[in-house]
Amino acid sequence: MRRYVGELIATFFLIFCGTGAMVINTEMDGVISHFGVATSWGLVVMIMIFAYGRISGAHMNPAVTITLTLLKLHPKKEVLPYLVSQAAGAFLASFVLRLLFPQNELLGSSLPQGSETQSFVLEFILTFMLMLVILLTSQGRRIEQYFAPIAIGMTVGLEALFAGPVSNASMNPFRSLAPAVVSGHTEHLWVYLTSTMLGALVAGAYWMWQRTEKVAKKTD
Secondary structure (H helix, E strand, C coil): CHHHHHHHHHHHHHHHHHHHHHHHHHHCCCCCHHHHHHHHHHHHHHHHHHHHCCCCCCCCCHHHHHHHHHCCCCCHHHHHHHHHHHHHHHHHHHHHHHHHCCCCCCCCCCCCCCCHHHHHHHHHHHHHHHHHHHHHHHCCCHHHHHCHHHHHHHHHHHHHHHHHHHHCCCCCHHHHHHHHHHHCCCCCHHHHHHHHHHHHHHHHHHHHHHHHHHHHHHHC
């Protein structure tokens, strides 16, 4: 239960701070700026991994949890409780933002600024990159694991910085699901639910292939 509550809290702060920065930026006439919003996403990811990484792993993302489980890096019995905890944290954050800013229309929802295809491909690539960084750092040498929160947070910040104006740089199904449902803007939701999950799974398959190839070379 300690792990599940930790995952709920970490996901709550992820969505509350990330989409909250987007909401406040809209409400306060751009005072935070696009750079500030991207920085907020990167910082909250880094901080939550430092804070809850040793407790729950600080996945905060169902695509990450499912991919890690398929790679046998996370217990199967904990998949459903983790997903429920993440969903609860995400929806709780969106409901709190709705109470704080009742006039805000989008609540930080993920919406394509171009075509759905453009955002689908972009989100797939972004999530592939993020999942790859997660695996290569968290499963690497001790020094790489120590700096994993910084690397992962910087990856999220970088992706939000350059891709945010196009697709809102979701990389997380629940990050898109909760604001969309609470705000009522679910018209493009399928783009973010499918592309992010596919990106994470393909990254997991690539990481496993790379690891297998490395082991095979050592045994030759």
